[in-house]
Amino acid sequence: MSDRRSSSYALAYWALRALPHLLLLLALLPVWELAVSTGFITSILVPPPSEIIASIWELYVLDGTIYPHFLITLTETVAGFAIGAAVAITLAVCSALSETFKRYVSPYAIVLNVTPGIALTPVVIAWFGYGMGSKVALAAIISFFPIFVNALTGLLQVDRDSEEMFRSLGASDRQAFLKLRVPASLPLVFAGLKIGLTTALIGAVVAEFAQATAGVGVLMNRFSFQLDMGSSIATLLSMTLIGLLLFYAMEFLDDRVVFWRREGRRSVVSRARARRWAAKFGGHESPETEAASSK
Amino acid sequence: MPAADADRGDRRSGLGLQQRRALNHAAIFLTIVGLWELGSRMGWLDPLFYPRPSNILRSFWLIYIENGNIWPEIYSTASLVLSGFVAGSVLGVSLGALVGLNGMVRRFVKPYVIVLEATPRIAVAPLLIAALGFGASSKIAIIMLVCFFPPFINTLSGVVNVDEQRLELFRSLGASKLQLMRKLVLPDALPVIMAGERLAMTSALSGALVAEFIQRDQGLGALIMTYTRNLNMASSFACIFTLTILGFLIFRFMEWLDRRIAFWNSEEGLQRVGARRRKRMEGLA
Known part of the structure; x- marks a missing residue:
C-alpha cells in the first residue's frame, strides 16, 4: 500500500531529475548533427547521431547481428572472471591463513601485477587457440590481481577489539576466521570483484581484437576497418552495455551479501532472521521488537 | 602463530x-x-609453445646485446607512453577540476561519466585508428584516452570531497577563493589525484600495447606479436619480461613522484619537508 505509493513517488522523482539531462541531450543532438553535416567536424572522426542511431537500429533491431557476438563476449568475460576470481580468492585465503604461504607466493603475484597482462595476448592466443579459450584465459589472467590484492587486504585487516572479544569468548581459530575475518573482508572483496569484472571485459575484448572469429571485439575491428564509424560506435555501445550489466549485477550481489553495510537492507535481513528464529523456537510474540532490541 | x-x-x-x-x-x-x-x-x-628458461635467457642475450633489436622498440613504446600519459593526465586533471568545482556542470556531466566508465576504454582503439589513421598520432590518442579517465575521476571526487568543517573554518576566517583552492582543496585532493595518476600510468602501458598489437608496425607490442607469429616463443617471453621490468620501473617512479608531490600523505615525507622548512624559518629568524 504505502510501498506502492512511495515507489511511484520515487519514479516521479527520478523522472523529474532525469528531465533536464534528457533536454540537454535533445538540444545537443541537432547541434552535433549540424556540425557534421556542415563539415565543421569530419564525419570519419565523429559520425553524426543520425548515422549512429541508424546503425543501432540496424544492428540491434532489424538484423540483430550483434546478439550472438554480444553473448559470446559476455560468456568469455564471465567465464574468465569466474576462473580469475576463484584462483585469486583461493590464493588470498591461503595467504591469509599462512604467513609462510603468503611470503613465498606474493613475489610472483607482484611480478604478475607489474607486467601489463595485455602483453600476454599473443602468447595466450598461441597457447589456447583462436576460439573462446584464449579470451577466457586472458580475462582470467587480467582479472586475477585486483581481486587477489583486495581479498588479501580485506582478510588481513582485522579489528583488534573484535578479535580480542572473539578470543575472550573462547572462539576457535576456525570460528574467528569464518565469523570475523571473512565477513569483515567482504566489502573489500566485492570492491576487488567489481574492478576484476571490468578488467575481465577488457581482456576478452583485447584478445578478440588480436585474433578471433566472433565477439564484439571482432565486430568492432571489422566496422572500424571498413570506416563504418556509425556501426563501430553502435558496437562500442554494446560493450558499455556488457560493462554496465556486469557491474550492476555485482552491485546487486554486493548489496545482498554485505547486507549489514546499508541500513535499509540490514533491518530487512535482521527482521527476517528474527521471524525465522521465532518460528523455529516459538515463545517470542513479536519478532520486530526482538530484532530491535538485539541491534 | x-x-x-x-x-x-x-x-x-x-x-x-x-x-x-x-x-x-x-x-x-x-x-x-x-x-x-x-x-x-x-x-x-612442448618447447614450441612453452619456451625453456635457458632459451629465454639466450633470447635476452640475442635481442639485447647480440642483435640489439629491442632497444629502438623500447624507445618507441616508452616515448609513446610518456607523451600520451602527460597529455592525457594533464587534460584529465584540468577537466576534472573544472567539472568538479562547478556543481551545475557536475550534475550534467555525471551520467556520461558513468556510461563512459563502464565502457572498456581500450576498446575504442580500433575506432581511433580508423579515425586518425595508422601511425603515432592514433597510438598517442589511445594512450591519452586511457590516461584521461583515472585522473579525471579522481580529481573530480578529490575536489568534491573537501572536509566540510575545514571549509567552514576557511570561510569564517575570510579566505579568498584562491587561498581556498591553494591551501585547502589542492592539498586535500592531491593524494587522490596522484592515485589516479598511478593508475593511469599502468594503463598507459597497456594502451600502448593494444595500439601496437593492432597496428603491428613498431614498438614492443608489435615485436611480441611478430615473435609469437613466428612461434619464436622464447623471444616473445624475453619481451614480456622486459615489460615486467618496465612496468616495475614505472611503478617505482610513480611511487617516488607521489612521495615528492603529495609529501604530506606519508609520515616520512612530512618529516623530510618539515625539517627543511624549519631550517628555512630559522634562517629567516
Missing part, C-alpha cells in the same frame, strides 16, 4: 632470518625454473 615459530626456529640455526628467507625464495624459484626446464627437455612441455 606461525610467524613467531619461524622466528624461534631461526634463532636456533646459525643464519639470520633475512638470509634464510632469501635462500628459501631462491630455492623455490630455482625449483620452478628447474622443473620447467626439465619438463621441456623430457618432452612433457
